[in-house]
């Protein structure tokens with residue numbers, strides 16, 4: 385299995401060659417050269433596998449340059465009851481007949497990003513050790529991704545994390561989650577400024593190619609193929625938990641931002657998993673919903689992105705979307721590159737012709753969106769009906785799932801975070817706080833380890849250089 389750029393540049397590369405890379409040098413994203421397919425006998429055998437066995441099998445289709453015994457060890461270390469608080473790792477919770485929550489948020493930071501990021505921590509450590517290499521991850525976060533990355537990389541040999549966050553602008557819970565980490569390889573840098581200042585600093589440091597190479601600077605963003613591949617696993621897990629035999633179909637509803645989670649569902653479907661619909665849900669930032677309804681893709685400028693009560697979906701340009709469009713243009717890099725040139729010059733591209741609309745429909749994608757008022761209403765409704773509290777992102781998915789549900793087809797709503805992370809919105813909806821899982825009750829009282837700094841690119845470079853030499 386080799387990987388190529390969606391824009392057609394460069395030579396095909398193996399999995400471990402793209403593992404530590406971001407974008408391809410031509411600005412495209414790495415995708416598998418072709419999609420493997422799971423045969424009927426294997427699909428049958430997968431039905432009774434543990435999560436770790438399933439992960440080894442699914443990831444084995446995408447990773448051919450790591451011995452299978454080693455891959456097996458890596459997933460067994462990753463997917464444990466201690467880390468994910470259940471043997472199922474991603475347990476399926478029935479709300480009623482044929483209507484489910486697929487719980488993806490029982491990892492250390494209480495959001496689905498842990499499922500893939502925890503694997504990334506183990507496979508980075510493994511690969512760096514094999515190569516005798518080091519990686520210094522530099523990132524900017526307003527909450528979710530940064531904490532998932534830190535909890536995945538803490539204590540891992542060969543890896544350090546330098547995470548910039550806007551000083552005193554994250555929630556008390558998120559701040560406590562990140563800043564209470566005492567691991568020597570985790571550096572929390574609270575920047576006097578807003579999130580955009582943090583992101584600009586990361587971009588400025590990464591733009592200095594010689595500093596970047598000298599200091600082994602890397603990232604862990606959602607375009608990393610290993611993250612996508614690790615997310616494919618729970619689509620299989622959810623499918624087997626909701627069905628009795630492999631001739632049944634199910635649908636998944638996915639609250640979407642960077643298009644990483646639902647794109648993993650698309651890959652699961654390409655592998656042959658019987659998925660009927662992939663229900664994409666957005667909040668007020670509805671660029672992707674608009675695309676699936678009209679065929680026109682028109683990302684907003686960053687000033688036009690609304691700050692909503694499902695903040696992890698407040699995104700203008702969904703970074704993984706290019707991978708899906710690559711399939712829509714029959715994996716033709718010339719056509720894909722032409723679309724992105726059109727996007728750059730005109731601000732949009734148009735795939736509204738009947739032929740493209742047919743392909744989009746054939747890929748199973750449907751969509752819808754949700755507003756703040758609808759989010760609150762959904763949280764109330766789910767609580768009244770099932771005595772279950774869901775978080776605002778999951779609520780966006782649930783709302784669109786209801787619109788797209790079909791009789792006799794199980795609908796699985798992906799739970800992307802626990803409500804405890806978003807207590808302000810839960811209080812607004814239900815008039816009370818969400819319960820916290822055990823171990824998180826007093827997290828704000830833990831000792832915090834962080835440094836405050838100005839939004840100064842030279843200062844962050846000096847800091848990194850001083851903390852990477854040992």
Ligand SMILES: *Cc1c(COP(=O)(O)O)cnc(C)c1O
Pocket residue numbers: 495496497528606639640641642643644645646696697777800801
């Ligand atoms: C990241 C995130 C999303 C969006 O997932 P994508 O893979 O970016 O589409 C949705 N909900 C929560 C809670 C998240 O953290």
